[in-house]
Amino acid sequence: MPRHLALLLPLLLLASPAATRLASAACAGEKFPAGRAYASCEDLPKLGASLHWTYDASKSSLSVAFVAAPAAAGGWVAWGLNPTGEGIAGAQALVALAGAGAAAPAVRTYNITGYVPLGKASTPLDFPATDLAADAAGGKIRVYGKLQLRKGMKAVNQVWQVGASSTGGAPDKHAFQADNLGAKSKLVLAGKAPAAAEAPSPALAPEAGGPSAGGDSGAGASSSTAPSKSPNAAVPAAGVSAPALLALALVGFLAAVW
Numbered sequence: 360m361p362r363h364l365a366l367l368l369p370l371l372l373l374a375s376p377a378a379t380r381l382a383s384a385a386c387a388g389e390k391f392p393a394g395r396a397y398a399s400c401e402d403l404p405k406l407g408a409s410l411h412w413t414y415d416a417s418k419s420s421l422s423v424a425f426v427a428a429p430a431a432a433g434g435w436v437a438w439g440l441n442p443t444g445e446g447i448a449g450a451q452a453l454v455a456l457a458g459a460g461a462a463a464p465a466v467r468t469y470n471i472t473g474y475v476p477l478g479k480a481s482t483p484l485d486f487p488a489t490d491l492a493a494d495a496a497g498g499k500i501r502v503y504g505k506l507q508l509r510k511g512m513k514a515v516n517q518v519w520q521v522g523a524s525s526t527g528g529a530p531d532k533h534a535f536q537a538d539n540l541g542a543k544s545k546l547v548l549a550g551k552a553p554a555a556a557e558a559p560s561p562a563l564a565p566e567a568g569g570p571s572a573g574g575d576s577g578a579g580a581s582s583s584t585a586p587s588k589s590p591n592a593a594v595p596a597a598g599v600s601a602p603a604l605l606a607l608a609l610v611g612f613l614a615a616v617w
């Protein structure tokens with residue numbers, strides 16, 4: 360019994376904020392231009408950013424809109440998938456740099472291979488990117504793109520970032536606050552469909568909804584939370600802190616060159 364509780368507590372701690380987040384789902388209120396609609400959205404845990412996406416599993420193609428406010432007007436926003444690690448090295452990134460005046464933001468792609476500053480020229484991604492575009496609305500920059508993923512990908516690390524300025528068309532280094540360094544998570548492509556009503560761990564639903572809020576956050580929120588948390592992430596969660604700290608330190612180091 361106590362052992363169960365001990366296991367359950369960290370799960371609840373993990374699940375409750377996520378459930379609350381999804382229940383309030385600020386991202387769901389985003390109004391995109393006509394012709395841009397996405398099946399899923401997620402308020403990312405840091406930097407006030409959100410990701411909107413549609414994953415076509417039959418084609419392994421991922422359409423995304425990443426939304427974030429640059430750290431200052433004239434700055435940049437970036438989002439990427441990292442198929443090889445948790446940090447920035449290896450990220451396949453879409454970057455949008457604020458345009459001058461009313462000009463649309465400029466979109467770049469960067470295959471971030473290591474600890475070198477990004478140039479002003481795009482580099483090809485491991486996930487070929489098409490339909491690149493960006494716009495600015497309400498102080499935020501929205502980057503659009505379609506990535507050709509590898510067949511069978513189910514979940515992949517994502518990273519995102521915001522910066523305050525660009526020089527000569529290349530993004531300048533960003534800040535090193537905790538939010539900057541913690542801007543990473545796992546994007547779950549499979550099992551995250553809006554209709555994923557049958558949560559694999561129904562035991563979490565009443566628990567997660569109960570203490571955090573009233574009745575309305577229960578069913579809807581936890582059903583979409585469970586698929587991303589339960590299969591792999593939830594169980595080893597208790598042991599994650601040490602590696603996570605290491606990764607954080609690594610990200611901090613890598614971030615120096617962004």
Ligand SMILES: *[C@@H]1O[C@H](CO)[C@@H](O)[C@H](O)[C@H]1NC(C)=O
Nearest residue numbers: 470471472482483484485486
């Ligand atoms: C991206 O960078 C990695 C590491 O240098 C390299 O192996 C890979 O071929 C690059 N991908 C593309 C599409 O250039």
